[in-house]
Amino acid sequence: MSPLGRRTVLALAGAALAAPALAYPERPLRIVIGGPPGGLNDIVARAMAQPLAALLGQSVVVENRPGAGASIGATFAARAAPDGYTLWMGIVDTQAILPTSMRNLAYDPDRDFAPITFICNAPFAMAVGPSKPAIGSFEALMAAAAVRPEAISFSSWGVASTPHLAMQRIILPRRIEMLHVPFAGAAPALQAVVAGQVDCTVLPAGGVAQMAQVGRVRPLAVLAKQRVALLPEVPTLLELGGELDAGLWLALYAPSATPAPIITRLNAAAHEAMRTPAFVETLRQQGAVPEPSTPEELGALGRRERQAWAQVVRATGAFLD
Incomplete structure (x- = not known):
């Protein structure tokens, strides 16, 4: 299931690119992820870093900060300076599940992050x-x-x-x-x-x-609701009489209080990066497609997903102390 569904956002991206030029960025950027190398968020972040660097004119490095269900990386990114040089590759776990499952979570996904764009659902x-x-x-x-x-x-x-x-x-x-x-x-x-x-x-x-x-x-x-092209002979759980449609979604964030013009610039650049053939192919290999969004759409998605996953956490008793 795609949490966002298909959005007509390319026109919005084009409008953002036409916005007045900023001095930003003047030095390298980093994308922080909450997992080790080899995971989907690591693969996607590295695939995005190269075209994003070309579009922004500065190098973009990926920084792995795994641990505690990815909350270590999320907390680090949330506390970074809100200047657009530290970005966070959030996943459904960090943005929608941990706020309920981890009672002493050191960050708040609404208060501490500024949404940039949805990326994909695998x-x-x-x-x-x-x-x-x-x-x-x-x-x-x-x-x-x-x-x-x-x-x-x-x-x-x-x-x-x-x-x-x-x-x-x-x-x-x-x-x-x-x-x-x-x-x-x-x-x-x-x-x-x-x-x-x-x-x-x-x-x-x-x-x-x-x-x-x-x-x-x-x-x-x-x-998934439909069979996956990577595994065409494998039935969906729905075909087998189940009801679950689940995947891992990823999205790009900045620390809260990051200036709006920088968020606009990053949204536009990320959308351009997500249209590059190499990035599209990387997602295809993961059974996913790019799904760019506006910051407002991503913020609304996060709130909906937190409500939905909170019910699952409580029903399963999957709490982290």
């Missing part, structure tokens, strides 16, 4: 690894997990992360208990399944498709 795929060679379908996985509590283990990139909550939303209605094994990022969570250390996972479809192509995992379902 659908999730469920996959099983070599530890369960007999499991070849979603139904077989659910049947195996129903044998006894925690008979099947699954990985995610953290407690109360989107993959953790997505799996909980699948198994709880079936009264199934799985063993949750959190890791410090999407890449190690997927590698644990490949290595047979964990039985299955729900992660962005791009990484699952790459491992499926070389026979390291078997995709069982995609958590």
Whole structure:
């Protein structure tokens, strides 16, 4: 599911580019992400950095600050100077889930961040690894997990992360208990399944498709309304009788109080960067497409998503102390 849907924003981007010139930027920029190298936010941030640098005339570096469900990176970015030189690659976890799941969160997504633009939504795929060679379908996985509590283990990139909550939303209605094994990022969570250390996972479809192509995992379902081009033979969970449509969305932010002309300049430049062939291809490899937005649309999306995910967190009891 795309949280924003299709927006006609290219005209807005063109208008922004026609705005009066700014001295900004006069030195390099950085995009902070809350995960380690190899995750979707890292891949997307690095793909955006190169065209963004060309458009702004300054280098753009990606700075990884993982830990505590990505809240360390988010807190660092929120406290940076509001001058347009530190940007934040937010994800649904940091902008919509952690405000409910982490009771002592050190930042507020509305108060501490200025929205720039939505970037994309990447659908999730469920996959099983070599530890369960007999499991070849979603139904077989659910049947195996129903044998006894925690008979099947699954990985995610953290407690109360989107993959953790997505799996909980699948198994709880079936009264199934799985063993949750959190890791410090999407890449190690997927590698644990490949290595047979964990039985299955729900992660962005791009990484699952790459491992499926070389026979390291078997995709069982995609958590989307329609089948994913990267995994055309894999049914959607909706086809299998489920109701969950879930993915990982990413968006670009600046610290609050960043001047409006700088936000306008960054919005326009980001939209141009998102139209470059290399960036579009990077997203295609992740099962996603660019979805530029206005800052106002992104702000409204964040508020809607926080309300929706708060209900899931409370229903699953996935709180972080």
